[in-house]
Amino acid sequence: MIIESNYVSTLTFAAVNSEASFASTQKKGAQGIIDEITASKLRGCGGAGFPTGLKLTLMAKEKTHPKYVICNADEGEPGTFKDREILTNYAELVFTGMAIAAMAIGGAEKGILYLRAEYAFMKEHLVAVIAKCKVFTGFNIEIRSGAGAYVCGEETALIESLEGKRGEPRNRPPFPIQSGYLGQPSEVNNVETFAWITTIMSKGAAWFNAVGTVQSAGYKIFSISGDCKRPGVYEFSMGTTIAAMLNAVGGEGAQAVQMGGASGQTIFADQFSRKIAFEDASPGGSIMVFGPQRNMFDVAENFLEFFDEESCGQCTPCRKGNVQLLVAVRKIKAHLQGKEMCCKNKEQAHGCLERLYSLAETMQIASKCGLGQSSANAFLAITKHFADDIKCGGRK
Amino acid sequence: MASTLELEREVEIRQELEQLINKYGKDRAALKPILHDLQDRYRGIADDYMQLLADMLGIHAIEVQEVVSFYSFYNAGKKGKYIIRMCQTMPCKMVGAKEVALALEKILGVRFGETTKDNKFTLEWTNCIGMCDQGPALLINETPYTRVKPEDVEKIIKECK
Numbered sequence: 001m002i003i004e005s006n007y008v009s010t011l012t013f014a015a016v017n018s019e020a021s022f023a024s025t026q027k028k029g030a031q032g033i034i035d036e037i038t039a040s041k042l043r044g045c046g047g048a049g050f051p052t053g054l055k056l057t058l059m060a061k062e063k064t065h066p067k068y069v070i071c072n073a074d075e076g077e078p079g080t081f082k083d084r085e086i087l088t089n090y091a092e093l094v095f096t097g098m099a100i101a102a103m104a105i106g107g108a109e110k111g112i113l114y115l116r117a118e119y120a121f122m123k124e125h126l127v128a129v130i131a132k133c134k135v136f137t138g139f140n141i142e143i144r145s146g147a148g149a150y151v152c153g154e155e156t157a158l159i160e161s162l163e164g165k166r167g168e169p170r171n172r173p174p175f176p177i178q179s180g181y182l183g184q185p186s187e188v189n190n191v192e193t194f195a196w197i198t199t200i201m202s203k204g205a206a207w208f209n210a211v212g213t214v215q216s217a218g219y220k221i222f223s224i225s226g227d228c229k230r231p232g233v234y235e236f237s238m239g240t241t242i243a244a245m246l247n248a249v250g251g252e253g254a255q256a257v258q259m260g261g262a263s264g265q266t267i268f269a270d271q272f273s274r275k276i277a278f279e280d281a282s283p284g285g286s287i288m289v290f291g292p293q294r295n296m297f298d299v300a301e302n303f304l305e306f307f308d309e310e311s312c313g314q315c316t317p318c319r320k321g322n323v324q325l326l327v328a329v330r331k332i333k334a335h336l337q338g339k340e341m342c343c344k345n346k347e348q349a350h351g352c353l354e355r356l357y358s359l360a361e362t363m364q365i366a367s368k369c370g371l372g373q374s375s376a377n378a379f380l381a382i383t384k385h386f387a388d389d390i391k392c393g394g395r396k
Numbered sequence: 397m398a399s400t401l402e403l404e405r406e407v408e409i410r411q412e413l414e415q416l417i418n419k420y421g422k423d424r425a426a427l428k429p430i431l432h433d434l435q436d437r438y439r440g441i442a443d444d445y446m447q448l449l450a451d452m453l454g455i456h457a458i459e460v461q462e463v464v465s466f467y468s469f470y471n472a473g474k475k476g477k478y479i480i481r482m483c484q485t486m487p488c489k490m491v492g493a494k495e496v497a498l499a500l501e502k503i504l505g506v507r508f509g510e511t512t513k514d515n516k517f518t519l520e521w522t523n524c525i526g527m528c529d530q531g532p533a534l535l536i537n538e539t540p541y542t543r544v545k546p547e548d549v550e551k552i553i554k555e556c557k
Contacts, residue, residue, distance in 0.1 A: 078485045147467035148469035165424070
């Protein structure tokens with residue numbers, strides 16, 4: 001079964017021949033691959049942006065076998081569907097990229113595609129593409145299913161899930177490179193990252209890093225949705241401004257955008273000249289557009305409901321903190337609508353907000369994984385933006 | 397002393413689990429694929445299945461139960477033949493998920509979180525299913541439905557035989 005996007009900008013992926021890329025890559029050998037990917041300055045496409053060349057280098061240095069190449073197709077970050085599109089139309093690039101990575105790291109026992117349960121509809125299609133790629137790569141890839149847990153998009157939780165356990169993130173170090181699936185060195189990458197590996201081996205590092213910024217080279221794929229005329233999957237070069245992106249998708253006049261999913265950055269209109277890049281408005285793969293009619297506290301509430309449900313529960317600040325922030329957001333919403341005043345005056349409201357900011361800070365510092373470390377982001381950005389309104393109880 | 401029926405049932409379940417173990421392996425990493433098949437087959441993983449599976453894999457029963465309880469696509473007990481999962485994350489909410497949800501409740505005659513009396517449909521909320529460019533979106537078992545309007549709901553439900 002195929003679900004496609006209405007609006008897809010022309011993706012470079014469409015012009016790449018996986019089989020040819022693999023054939024020419026074989027001639028370059030493991031070090032050749034590592035050199036090319038490192039030179040391209042490709043960074044991971046799942047949100048964290050770890051330099052891919054460095055990850056391959058470190059994996060190649062590991063002397064323990066077996067090694068595993070794992071594709072993170074758990075795509076659960078709100079607003080993200082780019083990997084859905086890539087797996088639907090460019091899965092060959094992804095599986096070839098996994099085989100190339102296996103070559104680069106000195107051989108892997110097998111590849112594992114961790115496919116979120118919600119994408120089970122495309123499994124038959126993927127099995128066929130895996131078989132097709134195996135003919136020219138010789139690389140075995142097994143599909144393993146998620147079971148409806150956002151936190152399993154975090155690489156160590158993903159590995160726990162593969163091992164048959166609750167998807168609870170691990171302490172790091174050790175990182176998956178040293179001790180991953182079944183304690184073995186594991187190269188875990190996002191779907192899109194593998195597709196870029198195949199593309200860069202075909203078109204060259206120089207082609208890729210000719211665009212972008214100093215710290216964020218090349219192109220990136222984005223899923224864009226919300227209050228815009230043309231929601232869909234787009235390719236932009238890093239360094240594109242938010243304003244330019246909004247023009248492309250028909251989201252002019254937006255009040256705010258959410259960059260990088262519910263765990264990302266909330267950026268308001270006065271900052272739309274900022275650039276989409278790791279060092280500025282950090283990309284991830286998801287952009288949600290909010291029009292002027294949206295109540296941003298509905299957004300904060302929705303995201304906190306999400307994190308409250310998806311928290312694995314290990315870390316007290318995350319497990320309890322998300323609930324407290326959610327309760328607070330609902331009170332603030334009611335407060336702003338004049339329905340109830342939980343704080344008697346401006347000073348009390350100020351003190352209340354300060355305590356909530358302190359709680360958010362605790363969550364950021366003390367949570368073991370990215371979920372707890374970033375679940376307060378939207379809440380902080382939105383309450384700070386509207387802090388005056390909150391303190392005056394919605395009346396200026 | 398266990399009754400003959402209980403013993404027969406245990407033998408049956410053990411045989412069924414044996415087949416799954418042959419398919420996926422006997423190590424801990426085989427647990428989720430086995431649970432996944434059981435969930436697909438029975439729309440839930442019953443207590444006796446959990447106990448016997450633990451025994452056959454050489455792990456504690458709680459280790460099976462804690463995995464079943466963690467993942468939202470697994471459940472102890474039993475859900476309907478068709479599990480409807482409606483996306484409740486912001487991009488879908490922004491394009492009218494609420495109205496579709498109300499239509500589902502009306503036509504099925506249950507509220508979210510419940511199963512119809514004939515055990516045919518379970519209605520649930522779920523989080524972002526990756527269809528944000530074409531919401532409101534929902535899953536019925538493995539099949540996604542996108543751009544769902546309240547007036548489509550009746551037809552979609554009728555198609556579920």
